[in-house]
Amino acid sequence: MTAQLELRNLSRHFGGIRAVDGVSFAIAPGRITGLVGPNGAGKSTLFNVVTGTIRPSGGTVLFEGRPLAAGQPGAMARRGLIRSFQSTMSWPELGVRRHLEQAALLRALAAPRLLLRRGRIAEARRRAARLADDILEFTGLAAVAEAPVATLPYGSQKIVGVAMALAAEPTLLLADEPAAGLNGAETLAMEALLRRIHRERGVSLVVVEHDLPMIMRLCDRLIALADGRVIADGTPAEVRRSRHFIEAYLGSDADAA
Numbered sequence: 001m002t003a004q005l006e007l008r009n010l011s012r013h014f015g016g017i018r019a020v021d022g023v024s025f026a027i028a029p030g031r032i033t034g035l036v037g038p039n040g041a042g043k044s045t046l047f048n049v050v051t052g053t054i055r056p057s058g059g060t061v062l063f064e065g066r067p068l069a070a071g072q073p074g075a076m077a078r079r080g081l082i083r084s085f086q087s088t089m090s091w092p093e094l095g096v097r098r099h100l101e102q103a104a105l106l107r108a109l110a111a112p113r114l115l116l117r118r119g120r121i122a123e124a125r126r127r128a129a130r131l132a133d134d135i136l137e138f139t140g141l142a143a144v145a146e147a148p149v150a151t152l153p154y155g156s157q158k159i160v161g162v163a164m165a166l167a168a169e170p171t172l173l174l175a176d177e178p179a180a181g182l183n184g185a186e187t188l189a190m191e192a193l194l195r196r197i198h199r200e201r202g203v204s205l206v207v208v209e210h211d212l213p214m215i216m217r218l219c220d221r222l223i224a225l226a227d228g229r230v231i232a233d234g235t236p237a238e239v240r241r242s243r244h245f246i247e248a249y250l251g252s253d254a255d256a257a
């Protein structure tokens, strides 16, 4: 079976810093994979290379068997690889529904041929409105559909960020620290939403997260990074027992593991 996402000897250097240093792994479709590692391990850099936001220094990213076009951030999104949005950074005065419609349109209108045809744009807008309604219900955001995002509690804003990614119709959703800044109840709500996105919508997930108990509950596979390299790869139970993983976290989050 073709891997949904495959990294082959991927590297990204910043001057003398090897932020990502020869990382290879393949993820089969239909999985929830966690990417963990201490601060500075290279997780964000890896996400940025995979989504095309920054160019790799070497190596290849394949999505559904086809290589990433380096330096074209929209290209992976058009193919269904979507990163969760930092919604509060985008249009804080706009309502939740409008956020979802905008996210749905980003992908639809990214196809250049559509821009030439007025009728197709109108159809894309109608489709975005239908999608937004569906996702408002699915995520439990319908009650605050018209509220400006900036007025929502932080936990709800983070849900909006994931809902926006869902509106862009991913086959693989990259969730970047979905539990960061959330309290215990909000973390559980986020975890439940991610699980439902996987189970009920058939979306694969790659999740970067510092909350180790949460990510160990959520994922069927964990890939641990340290100093830009893969130091452990397996089920959460296997990774938790790995000597390299325990060493990487010693003095920081080792107790939580």
Ligand SMILES: Nc1ncnc2c1ncn2[C@@H]1O[C@H](COP(=O)(O)OP(=O)(O)OP(=O)(O)O)[C@@H](O)[C@H]1O
Binding pocket: 014, 017, 018, 019, 037, 038, 039, 040, 041, 042, 043, 044, 045, 046
């Ligand atoms: N644009 C940049 N210029 C220079 N160095 C960078 C840049 N981006 C990241 N780095 C360095 O690359 C290394 C990996 O950083 P990265 O942010 O990818 O780690 P991370 O695992 O996401 O960390 P965190 O969990 O703290 O977000 C660090 O040493 C960081 O200082």
